[in-house]
Amino acid sequence: MHSSILGYLSRWILSALLVLSLLLPFGVRAADAQQIAATLCAACHGPDGNSTDPAYPKIAGLDRDYLAKQLRYFASGQRRNDIMAGIVATIGEADFLPLAAYFSSQQPLPGKVRNARLAEIGKQIYEDGNTETGVPACAGCHQSNGSGNARFPRLAGQHQAYTLQQLAEYKSGRRAADRLMVSVGQRLSADEMKALAEYIAGL
Template sequence: MAAAETKPAAKADIAKGQAIGTQVCAACHTSDGTRGAPANPILQGQHADYLAKQLGEFKSGKRDNPIMKGMATPLSDEDMKNVAAFFASKAAPAGAAKTKDLVLLGEKIYRGGIADRSIPACAGCHSPSGAGIPAQYPRLAGQHSDYTELQLKGFRDGVRKNNAVMTGVAAKLNDREIKAVADYIAGLH
């Protein structure tokens, strides 16, 4: 087919995404992806491309989570694109750090890394404000510290295997550093 004959990609349907979000996602992530349970990610304001990619990885098994696999498996690529667009269309509320004594350590690691252990700054990929880069790096600002801590430990411990860069970075962090970074991220805005 000639380039002139190819169809442009269909635009996501936010209303269809909202229907899926309120029927399928709401129990764990709330109907609009807001704060919800601290062990689950805040979906509001996350990049649509990143959310759709993660849903596809849950469905394929590249990202291993039995609950999310069960939720993602019945979704078509179009459904994933629609639900991702719905959550991305919402403005995420600001979060807050919980452990004030760790915030300075978390900020130091997030903004500057730990040079003597070859740990890069989180801000290098996720941006100084935590906005991330669509599709490649998720928005982190305001994310639940419990969720972020769990994901970093998952990368470090080989439980979460869908991002080699994060696996390598998290492998160098100890529990206190992970907790500090997660808490700092929760307060980023």
């Protein structure tokens, strides 16, 4: 009887240890990601991914898989940006997904429209596209409210300057890891890009 209690106890301890050893890496990873975010990413993107400096994109609330994919693009050089290339080189590939999950789980803050007339023009292109030049409706992929998903990133509330710069990079082919957005960018005029960036900031 004595030995069966001991056997039961040791089995219990063994399985508890096994569960712990399975859970521990995730706990450590999550803590790691939060710490990396606070020490390495916050300076530009804000502690919760809502950057206040328009030179840096808001990354709060964007889909986890989209964010992780962009980190891989920066690492491979498929998406060219010297700052982010330097950043991803200092962290391990294993941290990409936990970091993406952290920023994805943060509440995105709204942006600000500065020119309501321009935003009105942007809304029309966003909702209907431009049939004359073959610009597709942005809403068709990024959704009417700009909330996006894993395939088509969230745009809502983004800084005008960042949206404008990315549209220009798709148009020129500098950002071309995903050709789908290149074909959209190529059809946009400079005026349309400005109007779209203004409208998207207020979504």
